[in-house]
Amino acid sequence: MPLRKHGFAFGPAAALCVVLASPAAAQSAAGEAPESEPEPTGWGFTSALGQGGTGGDFGKTLTEPISGEFNFFRHSGAWRYGMGVAYESFKMKEPYQDEPEWGSIDTYLFATRMLRTQGAVRPYIQVRGGLARLHPRSFLFEVQPVPEDLQPGESTTKATNGFMVGVVPGLELRLSRAAFLDASVLMKYFKVDDYDLSPVGLPPTGSGTAWEARIGATWFPNGGQRGESAPSGARDAWGVQKSYGWAAGEVLAINNVASIMTEYVRGVNFSQISPRSWWANIEEGFTYDDNQFKTNQWTHPFNGAAYYNSGRANGLGFWSSSIFATAGAFYWECCGETHPMSLNDMFATAVGGIALGEAQYRLSSEILNNESRGMGRFWREFGGFLVDPIRGFNRLVSGDAKGAAVNPVDPMDWRPKGGRTMVATGVRSIGEGSSITNNTQSYATILLTHSYGDVFDNPRRKPFDYMDFVAEVNFGEKVGLGNVQIRGDLASWPLGSGSNHVFQLVQHFDYLNNTAYEFGGQALGAALSSRFRLSNRLTLSTRLDGDGILMGAVNADYSWLADVADQERIREYDYGPGAGGAATVSLAASGRPILTALYRLAWISVTNGSVYNKGSVGSDANHYVQAGGLRLQVPIKGSLSLGADAYVFLRDSHYSLADSQSGEVRNRNVRQRNPQVRVYIAMNSVR
Numbered sequence: 095m096p097l098r099k100h101g102f103a104f105g106p107a108a109a110l111c112v113v114l115a116s117p118a119a120a121q122s123a124a125g126e127a128p129e130s131e132p133e134p135t136g137w138g139f140t141s142a143l144g145q146g147g148t149g150g151d152f153g154k155t156l157t158e159p160i161s162g163e164f165n166f167f168r169h170s171g172a173w174r175y176g177m178g179v180a181y182e183s184f185k186m187k188e189p190y191q192d193e194p195e196w197g198s199i200d201t202y203l204f205a206t207r208m209l210r211t212q213g214a215v216r217p218y219i220q221v222r223g224g225l226a227r228l229h230p231r232s233f234l235f236e237v238q239p240v241p242e243d244l245q246p247g248e249s250t251t252k253a254t255n256g257f258m259v260g261v262v263p264g265l266e267l268r269l270s271r272a273a274f275l276d277a278s279v280l281m282k283y284f285k286v287d288d289y290d291l292s293p294v295g296l297p298p299t300g301s302g303t304a305w306e307a308r309i310g311a312t313w314f315p316n317g318g319q320r321g322e323s324a325p326s327g328a329r330d331a332w333g334v335q336k337s338y339g340w341a342a343g344e345v346l347a348i349n350n351v352a353s354i355m356t357e358y359v360r361g362v363n364f365s366q367i368s369p370r371s372w373w374a375n376i377e378e379g380f381t382y383d384d385n386q387f388k389t390n391q392w393t394h395p396f397n398g399a400a401y402y403n404s405g406r407a408n409g410l411g412f413w414s415s416s417i418f419a420t421a422g423a424f425y426w427e428c429c430g431e432t433h434p435m436s437l438n439d440m441f442a443t444a445v446g447g448i449a450l451g452e453a454q455y456r457l458s459s460e461i462l463n464n465e466s467r468g469m470g471r472f473w474r475e476f477g478g479f480l481v482d483p484i485r486g487f488n489r490l491v492s493g494d495a496k497g498a499a500v501n502p503v504d505p506m507d508w509r510p511k512g513g514r515t516m517v518a519t520g521v522r523s524i525g526e527g528s529s530i531t532n533n534t535q536s537y538a539t540i541l542l543t544h545s546y547g548d549v550f551d552n553p554r555r556k557p558f559d560y561m562d563f564v565a566e567v568n569f570g571e572k573v574g575l576g577n578v579q580i581r582g583d584l585a586s587w588p589l590g591s592g593s594n595h596v597f598q599l600v601q602h603f604d605y606l607n608n609t610a611y612e613f614g615g616q617a618l619g620a621a622l623s624s625r626f627r628l629s630n631r632l633t634l635s636t637r638l639d640g641d642g643i644l645m646g647a648v649n650a651d652y653s654w655l656a657d658v659a660d661q662e663r664i665r666e667y668d669y670g671p672g673a674g675g676a677a678t679v680s681l682a683a684s685g686r687p688i689l690t691a692l693y694r695l696a697w698i699s700v701t702n703g704s705v706y707n708k709g710s711v712g713s714d715a716n717h718y719v720q721a722g723g724l725r726l727q728v729p730i731k732g733s734l735s736l737g738a739d740a741y742v743f744l745r746d747s748h749y750s751l752a753d754s755q756s757g758e759v760r761n762r763n764v765r766q767r768n769p770q771v772r773v774y775i776a777m778n779s780v781r
Contacts, residue, residue: 133211134272134314138174139343140165142310143369144280148184152228152284152302155291156184156196159304161280162369162429164346165204169314174206178222179350182304183368186232190294194231197366197432199357200258200284201225213268220262226284227357229253229366231432234293246384246662249363256286256300264308272314272339280306315339329409331507332464333499334488336409344404344484345422348397349430364431371432380427380437381659387667388573391446391605391614391647394439398423398447399454403484406455412557419451420444434659438669441645445616449580449603452558456546458482460509464499471496506559512548513781514685516541518737520774522568524610530769535609538569539772549586549623550593558582560598571608578605581639584618595624602641610768611743612667613696613719615646617674635680643672646698651764652713652749668715670700685780686729693722713749720744733779739772 144161147153159182167176182198185191202224209217229251236250244250264278281303288298316337328336357365383390401422405415423443427435458478466474475495479486489495502508518541526533546561566577580603589595602617619641626634650668658665674696681689700715723741730736745766752759 135169136314136316138167138169138312138314139339139346140167140178140276140310140312142276142278142308144306144308146280146304146306148302148304150283150302151299152184155186155294155296155299156302157187158185159183159198159306160369161198161306161308162372163200163310164350166343166347167204167206172208172211174208175204176206177201177203179354181353181368183366183370186294190232190234193234195366195368195370196228196230196232197368198229198284199227199354199365200282201354202258202260204262206262215265215267216274217265218263220264220278221260222262222282223259224257226256226258226286227253228284228286228289229357231363231366235290247360247362247364249361251363253357253361254286254289254300256284258282258284262308266312272316274312276308276310276312278308278310280304280308313339315343330411331502331504332459332494334407334409334492334494338408338410338414341405341408341410341415341418344408344488345401345418345425348400348404348484349422349426352397352426353430364433366432367429372429375428375432375435378434378659380440381434382438382656382669383433383436384656384658384661384663384665386663387607387612387614387647387649390438390442391607391612392575392578394423394442395446395450395603395605397426398443398445399451400447400484401443402447402451403455403482406451407482407485407488412452415451416448419447423447438645438647441616445601445644446603449582449601449616450578452582453561453563453580453603454482455485456558456561457544457563458485459502459507460513460546464494464497464501504554506547506552506554506556509781510547510552510559511781512545512551514543514545514687515779516543516776518542518774518776520737520772522566522770522772524608524768524770526610527767530771537571539774540567541772541774541776542566549583549596549598550588550625552586555583555586557584560586568608573607576606576608579603581621594626595622597622600639600641610770611745611766612647612649613743614648615643615696615698617641617643617646619674631683633682633685635678635682637676637678639674639676641674641676643674643696643698646670646672646696648696648698648717648719648745649766650700650713650715650717650747652715652751655713655751668698668700668717670698670715670717672696672698672717683729686727686735686778687725688727688729690725691723692725693720695720713751715750716748718746718748720746727776727778733777735776735778737772737774737776739770741770741772743768743770 141164146159148156148159161180161182163178163180165176165178167174180200183195185195186193202222204220204222206218206220237252240250260280260282262278262280264276266274266276268274283303285301288300290298316339353365356362398419402415402419405418423440427439458481461474461477463474505511520539521536522539523534523536525531542565544563547559549560552559561582564579567574568576582601584599584601586596586598589597598621600619600621604614606613619639621637621639623637628634647667647669649666653666653668654664656665676694678692680687696719698717721743723739725739727735727737747764749762750759751762
């Protein structure tokens with residue numbers, strides 16, 4: 095099967111033609127390289143796409159291998175040493191050519207000898223060896239009987255493990271100081287545990303060979319430089335050198351580690367990826383999935399935050415890092431799974447990842463202190479690592495975690511004035527219906543609220559220079575982390591004199607998950623914050639929000655009718671875009687809130703669980719979600735206070751249910767009400 099049929103031939107060929115047509119390439123083709131540019135050193139990456147044929151025992155069954163691989167190496171003199179992963183798939187021979195392919199994953203170490211280290215064309219020879227794993231997707235090899243405890247997403251076919259060895263002769267064509275086009279041939283032998291091929295009328299088989307012609311690229315982050323001092327403009331406020339190359343490399347590493355773990359550890363049915371599945375997903379386009387609420391509304395944003403902080407931890411700013419969050423999310427959706435790409439995951443991973451990632455970065459900045467020493471430094475670095483793992487990892491491997499350095503000059507990058515923090519512990523009780531005494535559930539709880547900066551008095555107004563962050567852990571609930579909410583200013587402008595009124599553009603992130611209800615989503619909106627000084631000690635603050643919900647999720651009664659691709663479980667919540675608003679009034683004494691009242695409204699429009707299938711048979715719905723309540727805090731001594739919250743969650747859902755036989759539409763309304771109370775002791779601080 096030619097690569098051109100799968101859409102891979104044009105891009106590299108066209109790029110090669112453009113490069114060879116340029117004057118610089120003509121100079122390179124003559125074997126000349128600009129003398130002013132030293133050769134790259136240090137760490138680098140390679141990637142390649144390949145296609146070929148098979149042999150050996152497995153060659154009697156499997157054919158047409160297609161692969162994509164990613165490698166990470168250390169370059170020293172004429173040698174490169176590294177590790178890599180290759181995702182390969184095989185079609186089956188007639189009469190089973192229409193069955194789903196066999197997935198193959200190789201994880202290996204390699205050594206490359208550059209036969210020429212100068213000039214435009216640089217031949218090399220590489221040897222590699224490592225683990226091999228074959229995993230068929232065809233139901234012909236389904237385990238019988240299927241295990242009764244099989245969970246959604248688990249594979250019904252077994253994998254077989256072993257080893258592989260290979261040799262790769264190839265050559266690199268110099269495009270620039272740090273980028274090369276690569277052409278090579280892979281020849282490999284693999285040996286795995288014998289696999290039962292009786293479903294296709296063949297004896298058990300455990301070995302085979304494959305060869306592939308490949309085209310790829312090699313690049314060196316930071317232009318392949320090592321040890322040079324970057325100008326001040328190329329470093330962030332923490333002194334980290336900006337590197338788009340290393341940010342991209344970390345995004346690739348995160349996704350590749352995730353792919354290996356899902357295949358080897360979890361044994362799922364969606365990790366048998368290869369260029370075949372990549373192209374199939376792109377051809378099919380975006381759908382909606384059926385994953386659990388926690389997976390979609392928390393795990394995916396957490397992954398997106400890792401992509402985002404691959405940029406932030408490599409010296410990039412908010413907007414550049416946002417591109418990496420989006421690119422990492424798309425890469426996983428198209429190329430990390432054999433399942434169709436999920437539109438809800440793109441919003442949760444990319445947009446949610448941006449908000450959560452910047453919150454992690456800002457919170458870890460407040461913990462870190464480059465001038466701290468001893469155990470104090472250790473605990474600060476450890477705490478920063480827990481809050482922002484990607485940044486913590488980078489600081490560890492770069493030496494920044496223990497090296498002497500100055501802290502950011504601008505407090506807005508470190509510990510802005512005006513920030514407020516409350517840490518509370520107590521009991522949270524939630525009821526059902528008109529009374530909290532109806533079906534009451536009580537849980538021990540820990541609550542954290544934090545404001546980064548001051549919306550009125552901040553001297554700088556870059557993205558997330560002002561942020562509100564809320565996190566709540568409930569012990570004994572269906573999930574421990576039951577509440578994360580983020581409101582971060584993308585930009586703001588004081589109105590009038592005195593900075594008592596501020597207009598804001600805001601990004602919202604919501605994740606509320608408990609036994610009674612589920613609500614989450616990503617939104618963008620505007621806000622108006624105002625403050626009124628009632629006396630020397632008392633201040634009244636108000637905030638009005640209006641936002642457009644890019645993708646919202648809420649527990650629903652008829653979500654089982656949702657149109658879901660490759661459905662494996664019943665989704666218990668609906669998806670859809672919408673709009674919302676909120677109002678908050680707070681009375682503070684000496685900067686500490688005493689009484690706060692809030693109200694929030696969100697409307698989510700659902701068309702059978704998919705905005706693409708308007709009018710299809712199933713459930714169309716309009717969900718109106720309201721939340722309101724009061725918070726009272728009474729100071730008792732120093733920073734300690736006693737607090738009590740009273741809230742209510744309301745959901746009014748209006749469904750249009752279409753009969754699958756007659757097409758007749760019936761309307762049905764459902765109302766949900768959950769009152770809740772929280773009592774606690776809190777520690778408050780104001781910077």
